Amino acid sequence: MIFSSSLLENAVNEFAKLPGIGKKTALRLVLHLLKKDVSDVKGFSDVILKMREEIHFCSRCKNIADKELCNICADRSRKQEIICVVETIRDVIAIESTQQYNGLYHVLGGIISPLDGIGPDHLEIDSLLKRVNEEKTEELVFALSPNIQGDTTIYYLSKKLKDHRVKITTIARGIAFGGELEYADEMTLARSISNRMPIENYVGQNKW
Amino acid sequence: MIFSSSLLENAVNEFAKLPGIGKKTALRLVLHLLKKDVSDVKGFSDVILKMREEIHFCSRCKNIADKELCNICADRSRKQEIICVVETIRDVIAIESTQQYNGLYHVLGGIISPLDGIGPDHLEIDSLLKRVNEEKTEELVFALSPNIQGDTTIYYLSKKLKDHRVKITTIARGIAFGGELEYADEMTLARSISNRMPIENYVGQNKW
Numbered sequence: 001m002i003f004s005s006s007l008l009e010n011a012v013n014e015f016a017k018l019p020g021i022g023k024k025t026a027l028r029l030v031l032h033l034l035k036k037d038v039s040d041v042k043g044f045s046d047v048i049l050k051m052r053e054e055i056h057f058c059s060r061c062k063n064i065a066d067k068e069l070c071n072i073c074a075d076r077s078r079k080q081e082i083i084c085v086v087e088t089i090r091d092v093i094a095i096e097s098t099q100q101y102n103g104l105y106h107v108l109g110g111i112i113s114p115l116d117g118i119g120p121d122h123l124e125i126d127s128l129l130k131r132v133n134e135e136k137t138e139e140l141v142f143a144l145s146p147n148i149q150g151d152t153t154i155y156y157l158s159k160k161l162k163d164h165r166v167k168i169t170t171i172a173r174g175i176a177f178g179g180e181l182e183y184a185d186e187m188t189l190a191r192s193i194s195n196r197m198p199i200e201n202y203v204g205q206n207k208w
Numbered sequence: 209m210i211f212s213s214s215l216l217e218n219a220v221n222e223f224a225k226l227p228g229i230g231k232k233t234a235l236r237l238v239l240h241l242l243k244k245d246v247s248d249v250k251g252f253s254d255v256i257l258k259m260r261e262e263i264h265f266c267s268r269c270k271n272i273a274d275k276e277l278c279n280i281c282a283d284r285s286r287k288q289e290i291i292c293v294v295e296t297i298r299d300v301i302a303i304e305s306t307q308q309y310n311g312l313y314h315v316l317g318g319i320i321s322p323l324d325g326i327g328p329d330h331l332e333i334d335s336l337l338k339r340v341n342e343e344k345t346e347e348l349v350f351a352l353s354p355n356i357q358g359d360t361t362i363y364y365l366s367k368k369l370k371d372h373r374v375k376i377t378t379i380a381r382g383i384a385f386g387g388e389l390e391y392a393d394e395m396t397l398a399r400s401i402s403n404r405m406p407i408e409n410y411v412g413q414n415k416w
């Protein structure tokens with residue numbers, strides 16, 4: 001792509017560094033911003049920079065936060081005895097958006113994956129064990145990826161916590177709502193049959 | 209989508225204002241920027257704002273420019289007698305990227321479209337007529353959208369210029385390279401038969 005202005009070219013190149021944004025999309029975004037008022041574009045650029053400069057991680061659950069504690073940890077009306085263990089901030093947003101969970105979180109920052117060189121020391125596992133020891137945690141709900149790495153992480157943590165009275169659970173695996181039975185993979189289908197549940201649990205589900 | 213941080217939420221909302229970027233994509237982009245150094249993000253936000261604040265339009269061809277004249281108008285090695293008339297800046301970038309055209313441009317800013325309320329006065333038509341009068345223009349090449357609005361614009365301009373000695377041409381319409389003949393629409397196929405060209409033109413095409 002050949003540009004008649006280096007200001008335009010630099011802006012397109014910056015946008016094109018973002019994941020999933022090619023040169024053509026970057027040009028479309030930049031031309032869109034060009035049509036906006038200077039104050040709008042200043043708003044855009046200020047908000048992005050402010051976010052990067054001022055955001056930090058919650059000292060308790062490692063979620064993203066404006067202050068020392070994130071909004072979730074600071075909210076005393078949430079159940080303090082349940083911690084949902086997730087991989088990333090994105091998982092917190094996904095679960096929060098269901099509006100069905102009212103406990104706390106702990107963001108590991110990944111899962112144990114020896115092939116990728118990620119061991120327990122690279123993750124927020126010590127801080128989780130410390131929380132379980134110091135807080136009145138009654139239940140850890142694992143909401144990790146349904147794969148070998150996720151299972152390894154759950155296994156590692158449950159061994160570490162075997163002398164604790166804390167209850168360890170994992171979110172249900174099964175056929176997705178709206179999913180077609182015939183297209184489900186055998187593993188999921190087999191597990192969802194062996195983990196079948198009483199129909200009263202299925203129909204009368206309340207908030208936690 | 210529910211966020212635990214208003215800094216994050218504001219940044220996602222700003223990205224989601226861009227065309228073709230939904231909330232989920234915006235979140236992905238913001239989390240990507242969060243992983244970058246503050247200096248990188250400052251670079252991103254500065255370049256975007258600088259572009260919007262400092263860019264202006266070439267006083268001659270209305271293309272995007274860093275200075276009073278765009279790089280193309282300022283380049284005296286380009287043929288000054290040919291002006292390619294396009295709708296938008298994007299068309300200039302597309303034609304420049306072919307590296308086959310060595311003349312000047314004129315960006316109309318759109319095409320005549322009465323149904324959308326766009327008349328000749330809304331476009332850079334007077335400035336084009338002024339250029340043709342004042343510069344030693346020998347040829348106007350129209351590279352407009354192949355539709356009724358594009359044809360109307362060409363017709364309007366050629367009427368305005370009927371007393372001029374300037375030659376008026378339009379880029380060739382026909383079957384695209386790599387296009388399958390059987391899938392071409394009838395209009396295109398019919399025109400490409402009636403506008404057939406001698407084979408020596410086809411094989412021995414030089415730069416302008």
